[in-house]
Amino acid sequence: MSERKASGGAGRATIRDVAERAGVSVASVSRVLSGNYPVSDELRRRVMKVVRDLDYVTNAHARSLAGGGTPTVAILINNITGAAFAHVAKGVEGAASLRGWLSLVGTTGDDPERELALVNLMRQQGVAAVVLLGGAYDFDEYQLRMARFARSLDAAGSHLVLVGRPPLEGDVAATTVDYDNEGGAYAMASHLLSAGHRRVLVLPGHSELTTAQGRLRGARRAFEAYGVPFDPGMVLHGPYDYGHGYDAVEESLRRELDFTAVLAGTDVVAAGAMHALRGAGLRVPEDISIVGYDDIPLASQLTPQLTTVHVPYEEMGRAALRAVADRREGGAGRRGGGDGAHLVLGTHVVVRNSVQPPARRS
Amino acid sequence: MSERKASGGAGRATIRDVAERAGVSVASVSRVLSGNYPVSDELRRRVMKVVRDLDYVTNAHARSLAGGGTPTVAILINNITGAAFAHVAKGVEGAASLRGWLSLVGTTGDDPERELALVNLMRQQGVAAVVLLGGAYDFDEYQLRMARFARSLDAAGSHLVLVGRPPLEGDVAATTVDYDNEGGAYAMASHLLSAGHRRVLVLPGHSELTTAQGRLRGARRAFEAYGVPFDPGMVLHGPYDYGHGYDAVEESLRRELDFTAVLAGTDVVAAGAMHALRGAGLRVPEDISIVGYDDIPLASQLTPQLTTVHVPYEEMGRAALRAVADRREGGAGRRGGGDGAHLVLGTHVVVRNSVQPPARRS
């Protein structure tokens, strides 16, 4: 029995305890466990028995300190609630655990300061990559800060992956996994226009959010393509939530805005909008058509089922992790910025039951 | 310049690099950074400047190896998608980061083997606690395995927390945070019964899932209390998803089962059921009433808004972390099993628009 520590008591068994009890050296135990060195069957058997008896597990901190260790990927998100996030996270986590990697999550709560602190924390943890989810803010200072993060992470042998937002400007060592946001909005708006709608209430989201900007741009382009004048007065900005959809429609109704369709920036916004329309005695889609964006499960669970834009969120998560893993395997010497890969996945309209040609107005 | 490593190049700066460059000892740098030892202003200034210049961050692995380090809590869940989970996770993560703790997540995908492997992995990571989310399976072997996990974790100075499932049998060192599952079901069924419904289709969930068992038990008790015979033929088991709700109702309709209300095991199941009813030309709640369970955002976004049972998921997450944190601060000497705390949070019915007295049958 060791005199350093009562091996049967509390606390964690060390590799030394195992070695002592098995009557072998520490090095041998390590070799048996990692299996990257030839050991005799006899030794292996003896060591493994003690490992089981003591219920020994290696200390991950010590292991990573010594060079080994399982890679970890950090997922940063403003709000862990929210179906779109969940699917990206599922993709990342799934792909990570498939390779034996770990996933850390942190929430930023829309607070840039907190985001900064978290990235730093993750850097301390020595994560293989930091995956930043969701639309970015279009402030100069924000962009600069993010670029500094990217460099900093890169210098530490880690990597920044931006998911669902446009790439950073300049020569920054960050990978971007994005979807065709504007194209989806274009297609969605075109669908509405080709059904005959001309007066459309547009709820793109917060005006500083890059996602919202892209969706608005796509919609406007579609109007131009159809030769329909785009009325800025029909655009209401606000957060991506149920309440905003509800409030925006209610206010538009109160102000007697003339519209036959609602182009919502998000399925959840669409749900809120739908509720407000119903509350005002309007039928969907008979009186007003409505479309969403994201194609989260909610979209097909509403009544009527929502026509929306499908975004391959889970696949984006997988792609993000794949990018990091490839980079880590392939490029041992290509450090130093400048190789910001940029992936763009496609989107497409999912036609369901929330759109009809506009009714003749009374 | 150091001869061990080019300090300006790639790789991570160590505390030694900082010490060297600042012309002080390693110990001093450590003290300046941790701030738990008196240092002169002059020293602090010199060190901090170099820290900024080198963009130095401490190595978390080394730090935790040496005794310090930020605690980490592991969250294990079968499926990261799913609103109920998201809220618990939000609670855990929020409370964790409030204290400066980190959150690891892993998904088990309903695979007991994977769950085992994950718990072991987390044990290696030296997490402060493992939080297991969701209903447990009512197999003996499963219970035994979980008890072994609990012991194992406890021996390593960690702790197992079970959220949303009944406590383990016997004298196991695991904390349980649960909600009044059966009571909620009782109240929900009572609501239906007091509205006059007598023939109720019950979709409790998978029969081996403890959650489903509790909900079924609560419903049955309510029927007894109202003196209404409970017909086992009206109970359809299945997974907690949209498809099951849809299929169950469709089949019941096809088999011409006589019912005026649906008691769904989950809001999502209710959504599926509602869709199937609509597809058959039935109105909700005029023809058929329907209630859910969980009170996820979806419940209030459906049309009609769903009457359901509110479960304080986020608060449960917070409570779980609080339990761990308290235990870690308070009880340095109370290790060794036997103190399985058990918290039960209340539930209540949220009345919305999906229930009406039964229509007179044709």
Add this chain to the structure above:
DNA sequence: GTAACGATGGGATACGGTTTCCGCACCGGC
């Protein structure tokens, strides 16, 4: 004026593994 003391900084060691470098023993070949 000197001894005791408080405030700081430095050196050394521990934390728990991995890995390199060595040595020992055993084997076959000449």
Add this chain to the structure above:
DNA sequence: GCCGGTGCGGAAACCGTATCCCATCGTTAC
């Protein structure tokens, strides 16, 4: 029978940080 090769196990040097113990210096008290 001696020598070189091979296979396997041990000792020790790290990995990067926190902290204990001691040295030093300037003060304060007697």
